[in-house]
Amino acid sequence: RGLGDVYKRQGLVIEDSKGNGKITNAGASGSSGTLIQVKNGSFEMKGGTLENAASNGYALFLNSSSTATLSGGTVINTAKGGSAVQVNSSANLTMTGGEIQNTGSSGHAVYINSTAGFTMEGGKVTQESNSSSAAIYANNNATSISISGGAVESKSTGIYAAFTPVSVTGGTFQTESYALWTRHATIDPADGNTVSVTSRGAVFYTFSES
Numbered sequence: 001r002g003l004g005d006v007y008k009r010q011g012l013v014i015e016d017s018k019g020n021g022k023i024t025n026a027g028a029s030g031s032s033g034t035l036i037q038v039k040n041g042s043f044e045m046k047g048g049t050l051e052n053a054a055s056n057g058y059a060l061f062l063n064s065s066s067t068a069t070l071s072g073g074t075v076i077n078t079a080k081g082g083s084a085v086q087v088n089s090s091a092n093l094t095m096t097g098g099e100i101q102n103t104g105s106s107g108h109a110v111y112i113n114s115t116a117g118f119t120m121e122g123g124k125v126t127q128e129s130n131s132s133s134a135a136i137y138a139n140n141n142a143t144s145i146s147i148s149g150g151a152v153e154s155k156s157t158g159i160y161a162a163f164t165p166v167s168v169t170g171g172t173f174q175t176e177s178y179a180l181w182t183r184h185a186t187i188d189p190a191d192g193n194t195v196s197v198t199s200r201g202a203v204f205y206t207f208s209e210s
Helices: none
Strands: 002-006 011-014 022-024 034-039 042-045 049-052 058-063 067-070 074-077 083-087 092-095 099-102 108-112 117-120 124-127 134-138 144-147 151-154 157-161 166-168 171-175 180-182 185-187 195-199 204-206
Touching: 022 034, 034 042, 034 049, 042 058, 049 083, 058 074, 083 092, 083 099, 108 117, 108 124, 124 134, 134 151, 144 157, 151 157, 157 171, 166 180, 180 185
Parallel strands: 002 034, 011 042, 022 049, 034 058, 042 067, 049 074, 058 083, 067 092, 074 099, 083 108, 092 117, 099 124, 108 134, 117 144, 124 151, 134 157, 144 166, 151 171, 157 180, 166 185, 171 195, 180 204
Antiparallel strands: 049 058, 074 083, 099 108
């Protein structure tokens, strides 16, 4: 369970009208934890900061067909092995603004798991850790990753998706390692969009039978 739990058919909206608002589990006991968990519900973040400081934990955990929108604010993981956001079990996250950030070693900014999907239309995903991690990481059963705008900045890999289809129709990538480590990826700018990739490694690292 998280510090804040949203269950079936319930919804939660977080906004920060005064500025500098933060929800954090820093100082909480235990070696793992979840700050906000949404299970078959809805979530929207318009401002403020969600911070996970517990090892192997999550600032935002979306589960069981939940839907979420991030239009502002910051979701950040600062702990080893954690993720700022995990999208799990047929849940979907749409990002139109704000920032998702990971600074913890062996962690990810966005982790997409088990038939879940991620859509990025704006905002920024930032990966500060360079230890075997990616800004956006999809396991083998994740459904899709769609990028049409915003920025992905990583001191390691931009997107890792061994089997998950990745579609890029807009946005910018700046990475120290591979921008896209994938098997099924398409870069095809939509009308009026541009795709910019700057990588010290390579634009693509493809698996066999790609």
